[in-house]
Amino acid sequence: MPDTRWDRLWTDVHLATMTDPSLGIVRDGAIATSGDRIAWLGKAAALPAAPEQLAAEVIPCGGAWLTPGFIDCHTHIVFGGDRTGDFRRRLRGESYAGIARAGGGIMSTVRATREASNEELTAPAAARARELSAWGVTTIEVKSGYGLDFDTELRMLEVAAGLAHHGPADISPTLLAAHTVPPEYAGRRDDYVRLVVDEIIPAALDQGHARAIDVFCEDIAFTPGESRAILEAGIAAGLHGRLHADQLTDQGGGALAAAVGARSADHLEYLSRGGVHAMAEADVCAVLLPGAAYTLGADRRPPVGTLRRAGVTMALATDANPGSSPITNVGMILNLACILFGLTPEEALLGFTASAAKVLGLEHDRGRLEPGKRADLALWRVGDLAELCYWMGPSPLKALVSDGLPVGL
Numbered sequence: 001m002p003d004t005r006w007d008r009l010w011t012d013v014h015l016a017t018m019t020d021p022s023l024g025i026v027r028d029g030a031i032a033t034s035g036d037r038i039a040w041l042g043k044a045a046a047l048p049a050a051p052e053q054l055a056a057e058v059i060p061c062g063g064a065w066l067t068p069g070f071i072d073c074h075t076h077i078v079f080g081g082d083r084t085g086d087f088r089r090r091l092r093g094e095s096y097a098g099i100a101r102a103g104g105g106i107m108s109t110v111r112a113t114r115e116a117s118n119e120e121l122t123a124p125a126a127a128r129a130r131e132l133s134a135w136g137v138t139t140i141e142v143k144s145g146y147g148l149d150f151d152t153e154l155r156m157l158e159v160a161a162g163l164a165h166h167g168p169a170d171i172s173p174t175l176l177a178a179h180t181v182p183p184e185y186a187g188r189r190d191d192y193v194r195l196v197v198d199e200i201i202p203a204a205l206d207q208g209h210a211r212a213i214d215v216f217c218e219d220i221a222f223t224p225g226e227s228r229a230i231l232e233a234g235i236a237a238g239l240h241g242r243l244h245a246d247q248l249t250d251q252g253g254g255a256l257a258a259a260v261g262a263r264s265a266d267h268l269e270y271l272s273r274g275g276v277h278a279m280a281e282a283d284v285c286a287v288l289l290p291g292a293a294y295t296l297g298a299d300r301r302p303p304v305g306t307l308r309r310a311g312v313t314m315a316l317a318t319d320a321n322p323g324s325s326p327i328t329n330v331g332m333i334l335n336l337a338c339i340l341f342g343l344t345p346e347e348a349l350l351g352f353t354a355s356a357a358k359v360l361g362l363e364h365d366r367g368r369l370e371p372g373k374r375a376d377l378a379l380w381r382v383g384d385l386a387e388l389c390y391w392m393g394p395s396p397l398k399a400l401v402s403d404g405l406p407v408g409l
């Protein structure tokens with residue numbers, strides 16, 4: 001018998017603990033929480049007494065599957081306006097990079113974001129966060145990057161952090177002041193890099209919300225040299241390093257992420273073989289974003305086979321944003337990861353749980369079902385977990401627990 005009664009005990013449930021490549025399955029299991037932590041899990045037959053004696057509340061699950069709450073480790077859900085105009089232009093044949101060079105793309109969202117108040121940014125972002133949670137998401141990484149000036153970048157981090165009060169998900173904000181060079185700095189890019197390094201990063205640290213620093217390294221954004229300077233400054237200040245790398249062209253982004261000790265390199269459609277090996281060597285995670293590859297009609301796929309053979313941790317995320325991935329449907333991302341990128345359902349599901357936790361530096365706290373880990377649980381109405389990747393229908397989420405508390409759906 002445990003010393004004290006558990007708060008809640010889920011029974012008649014199959015568990016995917018995410019503790020091994022086959023998802024660490026425990027069939028006919030049970031799982032208990034106390035406060036905001038997982039207190040016990042195992043085979044139901046191994047429970048030390050009758051369920052009612054063990055917990056204040058017993059929840060029979062009718063043979064459903066339970067996973068850790070999903071972690072969306074790459075999103076841009078705080079933004080003003082939308083990009084329907086860009087969408088129409090791309091359908092008529094213009095490219096993402098061409099639209100960006102002509103002042104549309106990210107910059108059009110920057111203009112709308114700068115004009116919006118914090119309240120105007122919060123309401124739609126909170127709705128997007130709830131849409132993700134309807135797909136089992138209990139942790140969301142949220143990037144700035146549509147401010148590109150001192151005040152708006154800090155405001156975006158404030159709005160991102162505030163989303164935690166508007167929905168069930170925990171929020172991990174990332175400073176992406178280096179998303180593109182704003183037109184005010186045309187012809188003096190170095191001054192913008194200096195603004196980010198000397199002023200925005202220190203102010204973000206004082207503000208206390210940002211957990212990570214990110215840069216868009218691309219020929220329409222920052223050069224590898226500029227990206228390195230910004231990443232090194234952020235990492236030296238204690239932030240986790242992230243990099244939008246090798247998405248549209250091979251910039252040596254994977255190797256750069258490895259050289260600076262970043263946690264992840266994201267996108268990676270143009271990642272070279274050398275980049276894969278540098279990432280494997282430095283234990284940099286690959287964050288795969290099939291929503292962006294799909295939306296932009298990318299002509300290349302990330303080198304999933306090489307990443308797999310090299311033992312690189314592969315995480316998966318929605319990249320939810322108005323330009324390249326207007327998607328808050330995790331089921332669609334799981335499906336695209338399998339169909340477009342060739343992930344197995346197991347890799348895809350690990351990509352939204354244990355691997356995503358590692359990207360955010362939260363692997364000690366969540367992403368797996370283990371005693372002591374945060375009680376973030378998603379219960380699914382499926383007979384086989386691969387159904388989460390297979391159907392492109394409504395969310396089969398049956399119940400959600402965030403930080404130990406059942407969430408109303």
Ligand code: NIG
Nearest residue numbers: 106216244292319321323324
């Ligand atoms: O992750 N690649 C750069 N950043 C975003 C897109 C942002 C946008 O187009 O608004 C991405 O795809």
Ligand code: FE
Nearest residue numbers: 074076244319
């Ligand atoms: Fe992104």
